[in-house]
Amino acid sequence: MNIGEAATQSGLPAKTIRYYEDIKLIAPLRDANGYRDFSDADVHKLGFLSRARTLGFTIENCRALLGLWEDQSRASADVKRIAAEHLAVIESKIADLCQMRDTLEHLMNTCHGDDRPDCPIINELASRR
Amino acid sequence: MNIGEAATQSGLPAKTIRYYEDIKLIAPLRDANGYRDFSDADVHKLGFLSRARTLGFTIENCRALLGLWEDQSRASADVKRIAAEHLAVIESKIADLCQMRDTLEHLMNTCHGDDRPDCPIINELASRR
DNA sequence: CTTGACCTTCCAGTTACTGGAAGGCCCATG
DNA sequence: CATGGGCCTTCCAGTAACTGGAAGGTCAAG
Known part of the structure; x- marks a missing residue:
């Protein structure tokens, strides 16, 4: 075909x-x-x-x-090993993303999001650490 | 510097x-x-x-x-909008990855992972749908 | 004066496709 | 028989965000 x-x-x-x-x-x-x-x-x-x-x-x-x-x-173990390694990668990505999400959500909650200039999101990104 | x-x-x-x-x-x-x-x-x-x-x-x-x-x-709303859009992207990625993780975990649980050739992981991937 | 740690630019490679151009093939209709 | 539309082909370039490496210039110490 x-x-x-x-x-x-x-x-x-x-x-x-x-x-x-x-x-x-x-x-x-x-x-x-x-x-x-x-x-x-x-x-x-x-x-x-x-x-x-x-x-x-x-x-x-x-x-x-x-x-x-x-x-x-x-051996099915060969397949399982690849899957396990991949699963670990996925879980690590999920953890990273959840960390990002939590931080972002926190920032969003503290930002009133109106037409005034003061913004905790920007302030946090700008803060020297 | x-x-x-x-x-x-x-x-x-x-x-x-x-x-x-x-x-x-x-x-x-x-x-x-x-x-x-x-x-x-x-x-x-x-x-x-x-x-x-x-x-x-x-x-x-x-x-x-x-x-x-x-x-x-x-306006802080401008910042918040970008953050909100980004948050949506992150959440969608998390959802995709969780879906992958759940499926993979399920497959891994059904695979004995020993030295025999029979492997549910491969079988699932190979199954015509 | 040499050595080694910096610095510079430029080119190529990474992942897994995706878009698009230019052109060939095949079938149906007029 | 010509033509049009929908397939198919290859090849080139672009995506995101760097990263590695080569070739070579600069600077400070010994």
Whole structure:
């Protein structure tokens, strides 16, 4: 099938699929006219990538996971380790963002937000520490 | 003062400070030898930028906030609006990450993570939907 | 005078795409 | 048979916010 159909079926934009071929995550065949020809297996792989990316795995994580997926004899521990590392990254990001949110919320609560110039948000950012 | 001292005082790497000059967030004077010469006001501004960036404001947010900081007559509502928009972005990111975390945690709990090949994490990623 | 710590500019790379230009291919309609 | 629209192709550039490194100038100490 052509890239448009593969895009529809996998839920990934055609541009992204071409990019994934560029970085050698997939290698669809080519028709005589130069068009990419995606097999069901290719589309399945794209779906895998789409789901892994949705879970926030990096491209290099995805490359590793694809390798493990295709290695019928890999240990589930290998997969779990990648997932655990990724989970740690996610949790750390969440913690950072929550910290930001709390600080910002606090600042917002102390700022009256009217047309007067006095503003605790700016004051806090400007304060030498 | 030289860039090294400005870096120490502001907590920003010298590279980042040069970058901020590049994109016209700051405009330190120059000594006869070509070295940047940072005033206390410059360093203060760098501290402001550092704190705003720590709170996750984008560079363009920072540019706007700097403008508001230097405008003694701006309304606090202007600042609060930027902060509120930013807060919404942060909260949306947190929600996305929490979603990822929950899904990943669930998958990790169902994966025994030993040396057998069967792995629910991979299976889930591979499942056609 | 040399050494080492500074400083300068410029170029390239990072992540994961995304937009757009220029041009080829395919099918249906007039 | 021509043409138009919708596919497809490649290639180049841009995004955000730095970061690393090379090549070379400056300065203060010994």
